[in-house]
Amino acid sequence: MATINKSALQQVVTIVSNKRIGAYHQILLNVGDIVKSCRPGNFVAIRVGGDTSKMILRRAFAISRVADNSQYGGTMELIVAPHGSGSKWLCSQQEGAEIDIIAPLGTAFGIPTEPINALLIGGGYGSAPLFGLADVLKGRGCKVDMLLGASVGTKIYAPMEGKRSVNSLKIYTEDGSMGETGRVTENLLEIVRDRNIDVIYSCGPMAMLSAITALVADTEVIHQCAVEESMACGVGICMTCVLPVQNDDGTTSMLRSCIDGPVMDGANVRWDLVGKVPEALA
Structure with missing residues (x-):
């Protein structure tokens, strides 16, 4: 391996x-x-x-x-x-x-060595790894806020557990059946500003991860996201989970989500090319 x-x-x-x-x-x-x-x-x-x-x-x-x-x-x-x-x-x-x-x-979320203000954003059952992450961050003295979103309230996993795990929790559902009506990205920049967020940790649908990356692109906030790509083998052999990621020199490489991810820097993912093959690699 x-x-x-x-x-x-x-x-x-x-x-x-x-x-x-x-x-x-x-x-x-x-x-x-x-x-x-x-x-x-x-x-x-x-x-x-x-x-x-x-x-x-x-x-x-x-x-x-x-x-x-x-x-x-x-x-x-x-x-x-x-x-x-x-x-x-x-x-x-x-x-x-x-x-x-x-x-x-796979790769893990980067844990800060000093206390920071962290915002955890989960979509549907994508929130699963964020509960354990919240425990670790709070153990490091971080202030941890969480946003959970889903299409309907029944797809919000363990909202009460989420409330106990973090300093504050906001829930969004597209149909308004739980929490506020809308998506987790609705007031994201306002939340980032008001709570002096340093790092966003996210996990959920790729469209959500892409939207978060775009919203914080002009800020100093770091966005660590756990990408959701189908992983047929999980150990880097089958190449079914490749994702377009920008290199330091501006070129794009197709990296394996199971080896180079699932946690990646959202700013480096070429969200516009997800599901496509870059012309230079075709």
């Missing part, structure tokens, strides 16, 4: 619990010492479907948070939306079931 995944291990782990929370499943895995290498922003690649399944490729899931407790030892929490065949299979697994994982994978 690449250097970025040097701590990754393949291991068969046990499902400790599987709870339905709103539109999502909160799945807790007993992963042992793997937790010592996990950082906010890392993901896990899971073999899905069972031994007789035709789903030969693993599925990538963001790690929500990890913990080390006396009852279960090292545990990993995943927030999963049962959309595709792989995620539906995972959500159907019962307590005590064993699954094959590779973790931790």
Whole structure:
């Protein structure tokens, strides 16, 4: 594996619990010492479907948070939306079931060495890795505010937990069924200014990440985003998750989200070329 995944291990782990929370499943895995290498922003690649399944490729899931407790030892929490065949299979697994994982994978969010003002922005279940990140940032003495958005209220994951995890929480839904009506980008610049935000950490739909990057382009705010690209292998082999990223010399390279990401500097992503092949590389 690449250097970025040097701590990754393949291991068969046990499902400790599987709870339905709103539109999502909160799945807790007993992963042992793997937790010592996990950082906010890392993901896990899971073999899905069972031994007789035709789903030969693993599925990538963001790690929500990890913990080390006396009852279960090292545990990993995943927030999963049962959309595709792989995620539906995972959500159907019962307590005590064993699954094959590779973790931790990918780049992590950069954690400041000194206290800063951080704004965490999550879209739908994309908010999953932000809860663990909030814990780490607050442990560093940072002031942490959070914005959560979704199309409807049922797709806002654990709003009460979010409120407990940060200094302040604002919720936006497009249909107005929870919080304020609109999107997380509605008053973003005003929030950034009023709260003296230094760094934005975001995770969610690519359109949301692109919009945030555009809004803060003329500010000094750093935008670290966890991109949402389909990762068929999760370890840099298949090249299905490539993303156009601008180099220091102005050229564009197609980088693998699973190796060079999922956490990237939003200012470096060529959002206008996402889903396309740059002419220079065609």
